[in-house]
Amino acid sequence: MTTLVVGFRLGNDVSSRQVTVLVTESGVLHRAHGTYGKLPRLSKPEPSRVLYSRTLFEGEHPLARPIAGLREHHVGYTKKGYSRALVPPAVVRLDVEEHPPFPEVPHRELIQAFIGAAPNTPQPLDTAIGAFRATLGLPTRSANVSWTPRAQPLPPRVEAMLRTLAHGSAISSPQRLPVGWTVTDEGVRLRVGSTGETLDRHAVIELQAALSAWLRFTERPPERAVVEPRQASES
Template structure:
């Protein structure tokens, strides 16, 4: 027995359909073709976490990426005109043993078992994913709460300089030189002496960190930026 979650969408304009499903092992299966014809099954897409050859992927949940991809596939095909829910999002436990992910074998029997047993009751994709995760004992996303965007963490040096700007202090080069700069919360100022001087790598990295801190410090929310934008002339 294999637990699956997936859907089948149809495009009435082109007469084509697509079936996408994810199994409990974290493998995505896809099949597509014309209405009334035997669909063409694509090679399965296994989660990178199943191999765990990269340190960054060790401990990653194999289902996380594939469930996210299931959402992406549903949205992408809907935008392409696949708006008819031939099989609404559903959770199905099929009586088929999935091929080992490393074999990358097209599993037509698994896809057929899903489409044959899937109910036709209208349902949202998020509701199906929630049931799928619940049956597997995985945490689910609370209803009505969208995932918070995750920004890339700032380097420690930039974070420290950002605190300096927030305290109203200026950032200056680590070593004084004829060609220098000063970064404050209001502006970035360059100091040019009588003669020019090339900045070495250490000086460039110093300036880059200060500029990154200044850009984050002066970044405006979208609402504020829109309010300050001058009205367009008609």
């Protein structure tokens, strides 16, 4: 079995670090990073959310978010000084069978195969993505349309919680409640009394979708102002 991928490898000569990012045809983003000359550290694969539930995300293509993530990583790492194209953006069909998306297990053989087989021909990332999509029979972006990541402002409450997690602190429900939850940078844990259960990423996504549906379902319609008709005074 073979696997079609699109990706790149960038290097930072100042810090002597490199990063490899690629997306597979099934819709999984893989990333590896480390110092020059050493075996890279593999991040946990990021399957498209469509692979978690095609019902919840009906109408969204499995490659939409992974390809957007590939672009964002390229922009982000370039801004961080990863300016050397160790492996320019490329589309490669690898003689490696991709692991199933679940459970999310790092696939070193896939990363190494891409590094070894990718051509060294310079080209823009969008050109490689276009070739990747064309090979899969998908519509491609017009060449004269540029892409920049869209900033999506978060609600202030979410921003505050994000800063809390970034500082290594936990976010928890009030301890006085017999049933509660705790969110850390490592995961989400539900508790009932003295016992608890840690949710994996799939379960958290399902829970988020269910809670969003419940909030939308129970949302009260805006109350209409009631205007009492003025009675005409008797003449």
